[in-house]
Structure formats: C-alpha cells, structure tokens
Amino acid sequence: MAMVRVEHLVKTYGAARALDDVTLEFPDGGFFGLLGPSGSGKTTLLRAIAGFVLPETGRVFIDDEPVENVPVEKRGIGMVFQNYALFPNMTVAENVAFGLAVRKVTEAEKKRRVAEALELVQLAAFGARKPHQLSGGQRQRVAMARAIVTQPRVLLLDEPLSALDKALRVDMQIELKRIQREIGITTIFVTHDQEEALTLSDRIGILKDGRLIRHGPPREVYDDPQDSFTATFLGDARIFSGTVEAGGLRLADGTLVPGVRTPTVAVRPENLHLSVAEPDLPCRLQARLGQKIFGGALGTCLLDWRGEVIKVLGRDADFRDLPESGPVWVGWRPEHSIQMSG
Amino acid sequence: MSNAFLAHLGRAYVGLILFFLYAPILVMAAMSFNASEFYQLPFSFTTDWYAKLAGNREILSAAWRSVWIAVIVTAIATSLGTAASIALFRYDFPGKRVLQVLLFPPIAIPWLITGTAMLIFFFGIGLGRGTPAVILGHVALALPYVIVVVSARLTSFDRTLEEAARSLGASPWQITRAVTVPWILPGIIAGGLFAFAVSFDQFVVSYFLSEPGDSTLPVLIYTSIRKGFTPEINAISTIIIAVSMGIMLLAARYSNFGGER
Numbered sequence: 212m213a214m215v216r217v218e219h220l221v222k223t224y225g226a227a228r229a230l231d232d233v234t235l236e237f238p239d240g241g242f243f244g245l246l247g248p249s250g251s252g253k254t255t256l257l258r259a260i261a262g263f264v265l266p267e268t269g270r271v272f273i274d275d276e277p278v279e280n281v282p283v284e285k286r287g288i289g290m291v292f293q294n295y296a297l298f299p300n301m302t303v304a305e306n307v308a309f310g311l312a313v314r315k316v317t318e319a320e321k322k323r324r325v326a327e328a329l330e331l332v333q334l335a336a337f338g339a340r341k342p343h344q345l346s347g348g349q350r351q352r353v354a355m356a357r358a359i360v361t362q363p364r365v366l367l368l369d370e371p372l373s374a375l376d377k378a379l380r381v382d383m384q385i386e387l388k389r390i391q392r393e394i395g396i397t398t399i400f401v402t403h404d405q406e407e408a409l410t411l412s413d414r415i416g417i418l419k420d421g422r423l424i425r426h427g428p429p430r431e432v433y434d435d436p437q438d439s440f441t442a443t444f445l446g447d448a449r450i451f452s453g454t455v456e457a458g459g460l461r462l463a464d465g466t467l468v469p470g471v472r473t474p475t476v477a478v479r480p481e482n483l484h485l486s487v488a489e490p491d492l493p494c495r496l497q498a499r500l501g502q503k504i505f506g507g508a509l510g511t512c513l514l515d516w517r518g519e520v521i522k523v524l525g526r527d528a529d530f531r532d533l534p535e536s537g538p539v540w541v542g543w544r545p546e547h548s549i550q551m552s553g
Numbered sequence: 554m555s556n557a558f559l560a561h562l563g564r565a566y567v568g569l570i571l572f573f574l575y576a577p578i579l580v581m582a583a584m585s586f587n588a589s590e591f592y593q594l595p596f597s598f599t600t601d602w603y604a605k606l607a608g609n610r611e612i613l614s615a616a617w618r619s620v621w622i623a624v625i626v627t628a629i630a631t632s633l634g635t636a637a638s639i640a641l642f643r644y645d646f647p648g649k650r651v652l653q654v655l656l657f658p659p660i661a662i663p664w665l666i667t668g669t670a671m672l673i674f675f676f677g678i679g680l681g682r683g684t685p686a687v688i689l690g691h692v693a694l695a696l697p698y699v700i701v702v703v704s705a706r707l708t709s710f711d712r713t714l715e716e717a718a719r720s721l722g723a724s725p726w727q728i729t730r731a732v733t734v735p736w737i738l739p740g741i742i743a744g745g746l747f748a749f750a751v752s753f754d755q756f757v758v759s760y761f762l763s764e765p766g767d768s769t770l771p772v773l774i775y776t777s778i779r780k781g782f783t784p785e786i787n788a789i790s791t792i793i794i795a796v797s798m799g800i801m802l803l804a805a806r807y808s809n810f811g812g813e814r
Contacts, residue, residue: 263716283719296717300735309731310721361721 213274213364213397214239215260220269222255222421229255230266231421237365237399237414242391244412244429245401248444252421253401254369260399261367262286273364289358289396293370295350297342303353304329304338310361328356331390348379355390366391368400372407384410405445409433417441437552439475448477448549449521464517466496468548475551480524482547485512485539492542500539503530514541578794585787602788612789615773619753622684622769626691626752631745633692634699639733641700642707643715656697667694668761675762686762687769691752698751699744706740739807746804750797 215237222230229252237243245253258264260271262283271278278286289310297306304325311321329335332352342350351371358366371387372380388411391398402408408415409429416426417440425432425441436442439450452475453462460471468476470493484490485500498516510527513520521541533539588599606612641653659667668690675686710733718728734741756771763772770793774786 261720263719283716284722284724288720290717290720292713292717294711294713296711296713298714298717298732300732309718309723313721313723313727313731357717357721367720 214272215365215397215399216272216275217256217260218270218272220256220259220266220271222252222259222264222266228252228421229264230259230269233269233418233421233423235416235423235426237397239397240395241397242388242411242413243397243399244408244415245399245418246405246408246415246445247403247418249403250420251418253403253418255421256418257367257369257399257401260365261288261290287364288367289361289363289365290367291351291354291358291369291371293373295342295354295374297350297353297357299342301341302338303334303340303342303345306342306353307338307357307360309357314361324360325356328360331359331393332356332386347375348383351375351383352386355387359390359394359396364397366396366398368398370401370403373402373404380407387411409445415445417445419444434549436477436549439477439551442477442549442551447480447522447524449480449483450475450477450551462496464496469493470545471548471550473550473552477549477551478543478547479549480511480522482543483521483523483525484542485514485523485525485530485533486542487533487537487539490540490542493545494548495540495542498539498541500533500536503533503535514539516541581787582791582794585784585791587784590784602784606785606788609785612770612773612777612785615768615770616789618684618767619770622688622691623749623752625688626695627745627749629688630692630695630699630748630752631741634696634744634748635703635734635737635741637696638700638703638707638737639729641704642710656700659694660697660701664694664755664757668758671758672761682762682764684763684767687759690758690762691755694755694758695748695751698747702744702747703737703740706737706743710736743804743807746800746807750800750804753800754793754797 216235218234220230220233221228231252233252233256235256245256247253255264259266260273262278262281265279273286273288298309301309307325307328308321311324316324325338326335329338332355334349334352334356337345337349337353342353345353351374354371368387372383375383384407400411412429414427415429415432417424417432419440425437432441433445436445436448439448442448442450451460451462451468453460453468455461455472455474456467459467459469460474460476461467478494484492489495496516498514498521500512501515501520502513504511504513505527508527510525510530512523512525512530512533514523515521523541583596585602586598586600588597588601641649671686671690671693672682675681675689680686680689714732714736715728718732723731754771755769756775759769760772760775763769768776770789774789777783777786
C-alpha cells in the first residue's frame with residue numbers, strides 16, 4: 212500500500228504533448244479515476260507511473276521513493292490491461308502464479324496465495340482452465356487476481372472494463388470496488404467512461420490535451436465543474452452565455468439569470484424543470500418543445516431555444532402532461548446555476 | 554469464356570505444373586527399384602540398389618556428414634535467428650530498417666556467387682576450405698530463412714503480453730522463456746526445419762567450401778555422376794527427396810502455409 216505522486220511530468224511525441232506539466236497526488240488506499248477523451252494523456256500518465264513510458268522531465272514517486280530510474284519489473288506495481296493480456300499458453304492458475312514464480316516463492320506458498328487470489332475474484336474452481344475457455348468477465352477477474360497476487364504497492368487499471376458489454380460492466384464495477392476495498396490497495400484507473408469514473412472512484416482527475424484540468428472527489432467536481440470542458444465532459448450540461456449585469460447574467464433573448472457573476476453559466480439537464488405555465492422559479496426562459504423521448508422510468512425532452520437544443524432529463528411522469536410540442540417554460544433553482552470560471 | 558471453362562483451364566494448368574515438377578522425381582524413384590542398370594524396361598522390381606547403397610562406405614559417410622553438419626547448422630541458425638527476430642521485434646534502434654532490409658538479398662543472390670564470395674573471404678581470413686567453413690557458410694544461408702519465418706510468427710504476438718509479464722516482475726530473459734518463446738515456438742520449429750533443409754540440400758556452397766574427401770552427400774552425388782550414373786545414386790536421391798519433402802511438409806504445417814493453425 213502506498214501513496215503515488217507525480218511532479219511536473221512532461222512527455223512529448225513529436226510535436227504533440229501527451230503530458231504537459233502534470234502534477235498530481237494519488238492518496239494511499241484510494242481509488243483514483245483518470246478521465247479524459249482519447250488523446251488526453253490519461254493512458255500515458257498511467258504508463259508513466261508503471262514505467263512503460265519514460266517522461267522527458269518530471270518525477271514519479273511511489274511511497275516517497277523516486278522511481279524514474281526503476282524499471283517496470285522492479286516498481287512493485289500490479290497492472291490490468293485493456294485486453295487483459297492473459298498468457299494464452301498457461302492455465303488460469305499458472306497465469307496467476309506467474310508473478311510469484313518469477314519471485315521464486317516456494318511451491319506451497321505459491322499454491323496458497325494463488326488459491327486465495329482466485330477465491331477473492333470468485334474463480335476458485337477455474338484454476339485448470341485456459342484463458343480461451345473463459346468469458347470476458349472471467350478473464351477480467353483472472354487479470355485482477357494475477358495483478359494483486361504479488362501484493363503490489365499500487366494497482367494500475369487501463370480501461371479495465373471497456374471490453375465488456377454494458378450489463379456485465381456494471382456488475383464488474385461493483386466487483387472491482389469490492390476487491391479494492393477488501394485489500395485496500397492504492398488503485399489508479401484510466402477510463403473514458405465518465406459514469407464509470409463517478410461510480411468507482413473516490414477521487415477523479417480530468418485530463419485534456421495532456422493537461423490536468425481538474426481533480427478532486429467526484430461529487431465535488433460534478434457539482435462545481437468550474438470550467439465548461441469539465442461541465443460537459445463529466446455528465447451533461449447546457450451552457451448559456453451572455454453579458455454580466457448588476458442583477459445577473461443577461462442572455463441573448465433578454466432573459467436575466469439572477470445571481471450569476473460570470474459570462475457563462477451551466478445547468479445540468481436533470482435540474483431543469485418543464486411547464487406550460489410560467490413557473491415560480493427565479494431562473495426561467497421560454498423555449499419550444501421539439502421532441503419527447505420515452506425511456507422507461509426516465510425520459511428526455513429536447514427543446515429548441517433560439518435554434519439551439521436544450522436537453523431536459525426527468526421522470527417520465529413529469530413529462531406525461533406536457534403537449535407533444537409547442538411553447539414551454541424551462542426553469543431551474545438559482546443554486547443549480549453553475550458559474551463558469553473558464 | 555465461361556467460368557466453368559476457366560476453372561478447367563486452371564486445373565489443367567496446375568496439373569501440368571505438378572507433372573513437370575514431380576514426373577522426373579517419380580521416374581528416378583521408380584528406377585531406383587528397377588533391376589536394369591541402364592534404365593531398361595520392362596520394369597522389374599528389386600531393392601538391390603538399396604542393398605548396395607547400404608554397403609557403400611563412401612556414400613554413407615558423406616550422408617552421415619551431411620546430417621551432422623545440418624544438425625549443427627540448424628542449432629546455430631535457429632538460436633541466432635530466433636534471438637535476432639525477438640530483438641528486431643522488441644527494440645527500436647538506429648539502423649533497424651536497414652538491417653531488416655539487408656537480411657533479404659542473401660535469399661535472392663545466386664548461391665554460385667555467394668559461394669564464390671565466401672570462398673574468397675574464408676581464404677582471405679585464413680580459414681580456407683573445410684568443415685568449419687562449410688558450417689559457417691550454411692549458417693549464413695539459413696539465417697535469413699529462420700528470421701523471416703520467426704518474425705512472421707511474431708507479428709501476431711500481442712506486445713501487451715510482454716508488458717504484463719514485466720509488470721509482474723519478470724526480467725527480459727524470464728519473459729522470453731515463459732511468454733515469448735512458447736508463442737513463437739511453431740515459427741521456431743518451422744525455421745529450424747528450413748535451416749536443416751537449406752543445409753542438407755546445399756550443393757553449390759558446400760562444393761566450393763568443402764575439402765576433397767570431406768564431401769557432403771550432394772557434393773559426393775555430383776562427383777559420382779561425373780564418373781558414371783548408377784541406380785545407387787537414384788536410391789540415395791530418392792531417400793534424400795523423401796526426407797526433404799517430409800521436413801518441408803512439417804515446416805509448412807508449423808509455418809501455417811496451408812492456412813491452418
């Protein structure tokens with residue numbers, strides 16, 4: 212168990228900066244999600260911590276020990292790869308035992324720890340199988356067991372669930388979280404799936420173009436994204452721009468959003484309320500209902516506001532009494548106006 | 554022209570190719586079982602020539618020499634070639650492309666020219682003719698084949714397997730032994746069989762580099778034919794062809810020529 216810290220990491224590929232002065236601390240025992248669009252540098256950062264990528268400048272610490280000059284095999288990490296990278300010529304048990312075998316652990320000890328690890332991922336009966344005889348979810352569990360059996364200081368997960376289908380992914384998220392809690396290992400994982408990041412992590416970091424844009428606990432970042440990239444990348448948000456006046460933000464259609472002190476404001480679609488009559492909410496504007504989308508318990512309405520689309524999420528029951536189209540009011544509470552600093 | 558006609562034409566074409574390839578060999582094999590020393594028909598079956606062959610010390614010692622030279626060449630060329638393939642796969646270094654390109658011409662350059670060059674070179678460095686020169690020459694000829702076959706197998710190797718092994722604490726040597734080599738083993742076997750065949754069937758370079766009295770089998774056959782053609786030569790040739798084809802079929806199986814795994 213260890214704390215990981217990176218300081219001023221820079222890595223360039225030709226003219227592109229994969230990592231642009233990234234400084235970040237990953238707390239001991241935490242589950243840290245690195246989130247960003249493709250090409251944002253999140254995988255490069257993970258691979259720099261693992262040692263597969265050597266940054267041009269900057270430092271990497273594991274447990275306050277500088278590891279820039281320590282090769283991958285000596286860093287004491289466990290890693291789960293996107294495609295799991297199970298050794299096809301070995302059985303499940305041999306795969307899990309690999310990290311112990313290269314450490315010259317005694318046969319009895321090896322057997323005990325492999326059994327323990329397979330137990331932890333609920334694959335105790337699968338030791339004799341070959342990887343090609345397993346389902347995607349089972350391969351994922353084997354990859355986890357193999358990565359943790361050596362008791363690494365840090366567990367690194369590279370898009371660990373992206374190869375699974377949606378239903379299985381949710382199950383595996385719960386499973387990953389359980390395993391991580393049970394052994395209390397410092398875990399850093401990379402994902403482009405913001406929902407996955409919010410579900411799993413106790414802290415997240417958002418990267419864009421090699422730069423760390425924002426980091427913190429998921430709820431804090433979600434509730435106060437501070438910049439429009441974070442607001443729209445992490446969850447959904449409608450951004451309104453206008454001119455700041457004494458009373459608030461004046462939008463292009465003349466609507467005044469009270470209390471806002473920044474030229475742009477974001478509102479989450481789940482915080483918007485629709486009504487035919489003018490609502491009793493200080494923040495409100497008029498739009499046209501374009502489309503109602505039925506989604507079971509939850510529904511989506513797409514509005515047309517001055518040629519732009521506003522998305523509203525809500526319970527289907529809230530939308531049932533609305534007409535199929537026509538003029539509607541959109542309102543929200545002032546505390547749901549997210550002021551944007553950038 | 555109809556498709557059916559073209560299909561027939563194609564079959565006839567393949568048939569002709571196979572006929573011209575294998576008819577002489579079949580005739581030779583048949584004659585090795587024919588009683589007449591002068592290839593006269595009617596055919597009357599005998600294994601006399603094989604019996605005579607078994608008593609021919611000169612041919613047998615040349616055959617034995619060919620086999621053990623081929624075994625040594627196979628061992629050297631396969632290990633060097635496999636190591637080179639893994640290095641070319643794993644590492645990037647200046648001049649890598651040039652090196653890879655330089656591996657191919659030896660396959661295309663006529664053996665006559667390679668043999669001449671080797672002879673001049675070995676005399677130049679004081680090694681001269683003899684078995685060490687033959688072995689070195691064969692290794693040089695066989696090496697590109699091993700590298701091509703093993704490298705082809707490596708292209709389907711998933712690099713993240715090596716990364717996974719590294720992350721688990723394995724040293725480069727442990728990774729090679731436990732992860733990389735098991736994956737490319739079919740390629741190594743195929744490459745080794747190629748190397749064996751290149752050495753065992755080699756005439757030109759062996760002829761240039763071997764000392765008189767130290768001939769390999771193909772060289773001995775050539776010199777015997779100049780003295781006079783006997784069905785004994787047919788017999789040993791038939792054996793060589795059977796062994797070589799067996800090896801090549803095995804190699805084809807392992808190197809995935811037929812499209813099967």
